Amino acid sequence: MPFRVLMFTSLAMLAFAANSLLNRVAxxxxxxxxxxxxxxxxxxxAVLLWLLHRLKTPVHTRTVSVAGSWISAFSLFVYAAGFSFAYLSLTAATGALLLFAAVQITMMAVAVWRGERMTFWQLTGFMLALAGLSVLLLPGVSAPSWQGALLMMTAGGAWGIYTLRGQGTTDPLHVTAGNFLRAVPMAVVCCLLxxxxxxxxLGVMYAILSGGVASGLGYAIWYSVLPFLPAMSAAxxxxxxxxLAALGGVIFLSESVSIRLFxxxxxxxxxxxxxxxxxTAPQPE
Structure with missing residues (x-):
């Protein structure tokens, strides 16, 4: 992997992990x-992604239309809102693990629903992931709040759907900026309700860093390296x-990692x- 691709991929992963830390500390x-x-x-x-899109797009091809769709924007809003409300009661490490597990399980389930057959090893891995999720959520002293866990898994499911809807997008930066913009009025309604x-x-500063840097800039960097990564490597x-979120929680937020979480x-x-x-395993005829 070229050094430049490796560096930007690492920066994107750090930005994604930073989202959990910024939400939690705020x-x-x-x-x-x-x-x-x-x-x-x-x-x-929305502001940062729009600015990046304007800088990237030649003047003669710029349009004033808002890209994206309301369905994708709603998925984005459910993810963002569920993510934030869940961190009222979850640690950075537990929240990131639940989110990531829910995203991947959602995408796997959709693939199976669409008719994709799972190999023996894929089915084994899927059952192992579900068993790990069950261990984490079992009642006990170190079990996470079930309300927080449910919110984070809902957020992960919404992000999984958002990701699936964005597959094959020719201009992901423009579409993501449009979806962020469309999700803003939903967030306004949420505040009113x-x-x-x-x-x-200080909380506003963390929110701006989360939205503008960890989300906006992080997504922009990730989209820039995706064409250079094989699908397997990207996943x-x-x-x-x-x-990374767990390490950040230990270093910056003095959180502990329990045996159950490990x-x-x-x-x-x-x-x-x-x-x-x-x-990537060979499929039998």
Missing amino acids: LSETDIDPASFTLIRLVSG VGRTHFDS TVQLSVPV IASVAILGGIAVVLWGK
Whole structure:
């Protein structure tokens, strides 16, 4: 892999992991509420992505139309809102693991529903990932909040659907900017429904960093390297995100990693890796 591709891929994964850390620290250590955080994140992401698209697009080909679709925007909003509300009660590591597991399981389930047959190893990996998820969610002292876990898995499912809807997009930067923009009024409605919103100055800064840098710039970097990565490598490299989030939580947020979380992480990430590896295995006639 060329050094430039490796460097930008690493930066994208760090940006994705930073989203979990920024959400967690904002909602645990500042007074900003999750609805306001979601709104600011989407607005700042839309602004930065739009600016990047304008800089990338030649003047004579620019249009004023908003790309994307309302269905994709709704999936994006459900992901962003569920992500923020879930971090009221989850650690950065647990949230990232649940999110990543839900995204991959959703995409696997859709592939099977569309008629894709799973090999023995893919089925084994899928069952191992589900077993790891069960271990994490079983009642106990170190079990995550079930409300937070449900919200994060809903967010992961929504992001999985959003990703599937974006496959084959010819101009992902333009489409993503449009979807972020379309999701903003949904976040406004969410703030009105929730009420008691509070814009904490430090929390607003974290939300802008999450939306503008970790989301907007992170997605832009990721889209720039995707054409140079084989599909298998692009899928596998994302296994690093929950690990990076866990390390960041320990270093920056003084979070601890329980034995239960460690075992669940090995099972979930290992199972998903087996499924991804199984896609490259020769299919019997």
